[in-house]
Amino acid sequence: MNSCSKAILKPSKDVVPLSTWILISKLKVEYMLTRGADGSFNRNLAEFHDRKASASLAPHDGVASMDVTIDRSSGLWSRIFLPAIAYAQEEQENRDDKVPIIFYFHGGSYAHSSANTALYDMVCRQLCRTCRAVVISVNYRRAPEHRCPAAYRDGLAALRWLRLQAARHVAATWLPPGADLSRCFLAGDSSGGNMxxxxxxxxxxxxxxxxxxxxxxxxxxxxxxxxxxxxxxxxRLDGQYFVTVKDRDYYWKLFLPEGADRDHPACNVFGPGSAAERVLGEIPVPKSLVVVAGLDLTQDWQLRYARGMERSGKSVEVLVLEDTPVGFFIFPNTEQYYRVMDKIRGFVRDEEEPMDSSTWRDSSLARQERE
Structure with missing residues (x-):
């Protein structure tokens, strides 16, 4: 039966260290510098501030990586992360241990970051290692140069590319033994989560x-x-923890089609006049895990999304991380970061994660809606 469950993770201690606040503040300043007073966006300056990491087939901490071109006409490429352990002899002999595939869409409000951004290179390496999965980080086209729906088309193009790899028997040259094309996941943060x-x-x-x-x-x-x-x-949270409503409005204006407002379905999935519930009810959209940061000003929209998916008959699990700011997920120095990684591993591997009653408490979305 399809359902929507929700858990709230209450930190037992101050899990967001000062270093994280400083790093997120630095990122915020770099983002602000790219924005002109006339509403323009400075791509050159954004790239200048974006520290890159190179791919390497030599395994680092058990993960190898390589860059592949998906579509030369659009310039679409991806960085692929491969778990070195999956190539070991004992793994090849264990045919029952399938290797899932995760397509990752990076964040950055559709304007910032890339698949080779050092922060996202680190995130995808951790995902690859933690989930023992192939991770394909898609370097989708960004706004304002490429507005909606270019990014969505690039995401689907990456899936089609993997299908062609399998059809042409090319995949065997780089996919580890046991890679399971029938067990793919889509994951992403911020704009990548929207994707x-x-x-x-x-x-x-x-x-x-x-x-x-x-x-x-x-x-x-x-x-x-x-x-x-x-x-x-x-x-309540406008400007309190790094992000303002004005910031969000700015990036939506860069991404949405010219003349569209924020009730466009790309932004407001279940907005006024939306047919999303009817359409979703007719197609087999798989289970979802939605992670919400308790200090993110857009959390109400994320919870509304989960409720809309539930009304459409889809299975949704919501994890709310209290006292956690937006952006924490790209900095691996908090308890929350590793707890979310473990949660994703359980979701991908179909493992049951034990809940510690001293730090977790259950709550229904119906109760949240009443409050």
Missing amino acids: VHHVGVAAATARHELWPVRVVGHVLLMPMFGGVERTASER
């Missing part, structure tokens, strides 16, 4: 043409959703 939904819907609609590639789960980390309405969390 997970939209690419996932497109993949579910085109599922027959994508076979044997099959998406079986979505992981949305602090997904970037919004709308014209100002919600309670936006009013």
Whole structure:
């Protein structure tokens, strides 16, 4: 039976160290410097501040990586992370241990960062190592040079590319033994979390043409959703923890089609006049894990998204991380970061994660809605 469950992780101590606040503040300043007073965006300055990491086939901490071109005409490429342990002789002999595949869409409000950004290189390496999965980090086209739906099309193109690899028997040259194309996941944070939904819907609609590639789960980390309405969390947290409502409005204006407002379905999935619930009810969108940061001003939109998916008959699990700021997921120096990684591993590997009653408490979305 499809359901929507919610858990709230209450830290037993101050899990966000001063270093994390400083790093997020630095990132915020770098983002602000790229924005012109006239609403323009300085791509050259954004690239100047974006520290890059190189791919390496020599395993580092058990993970090798390489860059591949997906579509020369659009310039689309991906960085692939491979778990070195999956190539070991004992792993090859254990045919029952399948290796899942995770397509990762980086954050950056659709304007910042890349698949080779050092911070996201680190995140994908950790995902690869923790989940013992192949991770394909998609370097989708960014706004404002490429507005919606270019990023969504790139995400779907990456899935089609993997299908062609399998059809041409090319995949065997780089995929580890046991790689399971029928067990693919879409994951992403911020704008990448928004992409997970939209690419996932497109993949579910085109599922027959994508076979044997099959998406079986979505992981949305602090997904970037919004709308014209100002919600309670936006009013309460505006400018309190790095992000302002004005910041979000700016990036939506860069990304959405010219003339569109924030009730466009790319931003407000279940907005006014939306047919999303009916459409979603007709296609097999897989289970979702939605992670919400308790100090993120857009949390109300993320919870509304989860409720909309539940009304559409989809299985959704929500994890709310209290006292946690937006951006924490790209800095591996908090208890929350590793707890989320473990949660993703359990989601991908179908493992049950034990809950510590001293730090977890259950709550229903219905109760959240009443509050």
